[in-house]
Amino acid sequence: MKKKLLFALALAILNAGWSFAQADFAAMPKNTLTVDIGPIIAGGFMGGFGIMIGEVGLQSSGFGIAAQYERQVLERMSIAGRFAYLGYGLKIVTEAEDIRAEAGTDIASFSIEGHTRYFPFKGTFFLDGMLGYANMSISILGQGIASDIDGRRERISISLKASRSYIKMGAKLGWRIDFGNPGGFVFEPSFGYYGGFGLGKTLGLQLAESSRRENDVENINVSDFDTMFAVFEDMFFIGGPRLSLAFGWRF
Numbered sequence: 001m002k003k004k005l006l007f008a009l010a011l012a013i014l015n016a017g018w019s020f021a022q023a024d025f026a027a028m029p030k031n032t033l034t035v036d037i038g039p040i041i042a043g044g045f046m047g048g049f050g051i052m053i054g055e056v057g058l059q060s061s062g063f064g065i066a067a068q069y070e071r072q073v074l075e076r077m078s079i080a081g082r083f084a085y086l087g088y089g090l091k092i093v094t095e096a097e098d099i100r101a102e103a104g105t106d107i108a109s110f111s112i113e114g115h116t117r118y119f120p121f122k123g124t125f126f127l128d129g130m131l132g133y134a135n136m137s138i139s140i141l142g143q144g145i146a147s148d149i150d151g152r153r154e155r156i157s158i159s160l161k162a163s164r165s166y167i168k169m170g171a172k173l174g175w176r177i178d179f180g181n182p183g184g185f186v187f188e189p190s191f192g193y194y195g196g197f198g199l200g201k202t203l204g205l206q207l208a209e210s211s212r213r214e215n216d217v218e219n220i221n222v223s224d225f226d227t228m229f230a231v232f233e234d235m236f237f238i239g240g241p242r243l244s245l246a247f248g249w250r251f
Contacts, residue, residue, distance in 0.1 A: 025075040029183040032070040032078075032176070034248030039064025039086050041245070046088050046236070057093045062086075068115075068246065075122055080115040082132075086237055101144025103158070109136040109237035111168060124175045126190075130168070134196060136237050137163035138203060138229070162206035166238050170194030178250065188246040195239040203229045 040063070047062025066084035073079055087108040094101050113132030119125065140160040145153055172192020179185050201209075204225030234240060 028072060028075070029250045030072045032068075032072075032080075032186060032248060032250040034068050034070070034186070034188055034246035036066035036068065036084070036244050036246040038242070038244045038246075039066050039084060041243075042236070043086060043088070059091045059093075061089045066244075066246075068248075070115075070117070076119045078117045078119075078126075080117065082113040082115060082130075083110070084113070085110045088236075099144060101142065101156070103140065103142030103144075106139045107136070107232065107237065108138075109134060111135075111238075113168070119176075124177055126174055126176060128172045128174065128190065128192065130170045130172075130194065132168050134166040134168045134238050135163060136166065136203070136233060137161075138207070140207070158211075160207050160210045162203045162210060164201070164203050164206070165199045166196040166233070167199065168194055168196030168238055170239070170242065172242060172244070174244065176250075183250050186248055186250045188244065188248070190244045190246075192242050193240070194242050196233070198233070202226050203233075 043062035043064035045062070047060040050057070050059040064084070064086040066082060068080050068082040070078050070080035085108070087106070089104065089106045091104045092102070111132050111134035113130050115128055115130050117126045117128050120127065138161070140158065142159075143155070143157040145155050170193055172190045174188055174190020174192075177187045177189075179187070202225075204227075207225050
């Protein structure tokens, strides 16, 4: 008889706990929309300067933005979709007695990401895993007027374009902070690390082929291009450390 009473009591406690958890989850806001200013800070850090080095002037610009929709599917787990963009531009102008040239480089990337978040303590702290698709493109356009050894003026121009797709993945940890009761205005700081691998030809190889095809430029050292763009890919536009400062609304 005692065993039956203990068993019934255990079932009652288990059922009450389950019912409470279900009611708690039912009352929880399920949707969160956020805008991340982390890419804006990164874009501002990369751009926004202008300097003169001798007869060469450099001016840069940068901009980034990201937005995310999150859906709470379990008390401890949510899924999210995120779109992010980061762009950078550099303009170079040089003017001397025998040459005047102007060139611009624009690098841009966008990504579409799927996120799974786990809340181990059913509170603000979360672990985030990401898998997504990204694209990085570069455009180099320039023109100028130069004098040859006979003093004749000659117009020169260059046009190079390339783009590459990537599979990206990563992880981060963060906090979803509600102000007051769950729901309403929310702030989400998080940090982590992303990586990825490219699909198809490298950007350096594509630029070399574009040079030969459009501008009849031979003997392009592809390794120089690839080394430079590998840094851009791994540390800024596709992968690298990630700091997110997201603001939004939970409902």
